[in-house]
Every structure is written in structure tokens, then in C-alpha cells.
Amino acid sequence: MDIKEIQNLIKFVAKSGASEVKLEMEDVKITIRTGSAKTETTIVQAAPMASMPQTAPAPVAAQPITETTEPVKSEASDESNYVTVKSPIIGTFYRKPAPDKPNFVEVGTSISAGDTVCVIEAMKLFNEIESEVSGTIVKVLVDDSSPVEFDQPLFLVDPS
Template identity: 75%
Template sequence: MDIKEIQNLIKFVAKSGASEVKLEMDDIKITIRTGSDSDTTIVHQVPATQLQPQPVISAAPVAEAHAPVAAAAAPASEDSKYITIKSPIIGTFYRKPAPDKPLFVEVGQTIGEGDVLCVIEAMKLFNEIESEVSGKIVKILVDDSSPVEFDQPLFLVDPS
């Protein structure tokens, strides 16, 4: 059983609503528990020559993976006078067109409508993200070469 099959099993159990599932095969024992304060998945692989199980994987629940995204959206509500420019796609965020080129924009820089702010690489394609507003860059919310999600805040712009 490979890691993809285990991940698919975890997703299936999480969607099914079962509180605990145990799966035992020749060389693997899997226990998936859900519905408690700390959802856990434990996978034991037992080689034929060994009697004691060995832990191979311990995975966090899928719900906790969305917590950082919610935390990133909180500062945008505090700075309500600023316009938030969000990612239109999932990919990798880059502040430069190439490693040896200068940054597209920096904090404090005035931008116009249509100016390129960054590129997001998705499936080996580099997509230029253009500004839809004019103003001054107040804050850059994402580090260079970081993965970004759809609708994740990237920049705060002061339109005045």
C-alpha cells in the first residue's frame, strides 16, 4: 500500500463520518480515528521477520490544513481602508520575472491599473498578475517562491 492509497483512505473515512476504522492486511495495520479533539491516523508496517509493529506515518486531520489560510485572511479585515489584491489561481508566487531580474513591486511603490505585480507559476506556466487598481503598495502578504491558494490575499494597496 503506497502513500497515495493511504491518503485516499484517510479522505474517504473523513467524508464517511465513521469514528474509527481499522484495516489489517498482511504487512500493514492502519487505524483511522475521527471525531475527537485530536484526529489521528496511525499506520503500522509489520515485516514478516519482526513481531512488533513499527510506526510509519502519523498524519494530521485534513481540517487543520485550512487553518493557516483563515489566519492569513484576518489581517485584511483589520486594514479595511486598503484594497486586497488576491491570487486568481493556485500556484507558486514569485516577485521577480527571473532570478537575475529586479522585483516587480516593492512596499511604498505607486502602481497603476494594468501594472504587473508578480507572477504565479501553475503547471509550468508563468502567469503575470496585473493590478486592477491604482494606488500605493502598503504590504506584501506572501513570501517569494511560496505556494499560494486561489483567492489568497497577496498585496494590500492604499487607493488614495
């Protein structure tokens, strides 16, 4: 069995919707597993016996074939004119200074450079995060009391 036949078999199995196919021949064992967005192929060829002539093809190692599709982002063009306020540290994001207090900002709130927009708790220290831009909050990108990473977008601000 040559590479082209194996590739055609992989394509056929992927199109058929089968989740797993095993093919065993005299000197070749092939297992093809398909998932939601990925196809994995394992090919095992037995080494020729000592009494057999060395006419068997060399072992073939197949790379797993991965097919991925990314959704088209229509929001990217809408958000291109907004400024993103990002997290300067790793920690837990809080929208208000205390549980009984109101949120620092809401969607539609006008902010100035230097205004506190949230608090991030890191190692029992509460760090006030200040806006570096003036404008209007368009979108809050993180849920309250959720963990955030360094440089993770927190808010979208319309600077106009």
C-alpha cells in the same frame, strides 16, 4: 453518576491542569483528556448483566468539549481602507520575473491598474498578475517562491 456530575468533573479536570484522568466505577468508565485548547471526554457504561434488574441508567454519549479562543485583531480596523490584490489561480508566487531581475513591486511602490505586480507559476506556465486598482503597495502578504491558493490575498494596496 448523572450528567451534571460528569460536567462538573470535566470542569474540575480542565481547571486542575491534569492531562488525563480515568475514573472507573462499577458500571461506568470515564476518561477525560485535556490538551492545550481542547478537552476530550470518553464515557463508557457497561450494559447491565442479565441477572441484574434493569435499573441501571441508559448509556450516555458525551460530546467532546472544545474550548477555543481567538486573538482580537487590532489590525483589521487599520487594513479596512486598503484594497487586497488576490491570487486568481493556484500556483507558486514569484515577486520577480527572473532570479537575476528586480522585484515587480516593493512596499511603497505606486502602481496603476494593469501594472504587473507578480508572477504565479502554474503547471510550468508563468502567469503575470496585474493589479486591478491604482494606489500604493502597503504590504506584501506572501513570501517569494511560496505556494498560493486561489483567492489568497497577495498584496494590500492603499487606493488613496
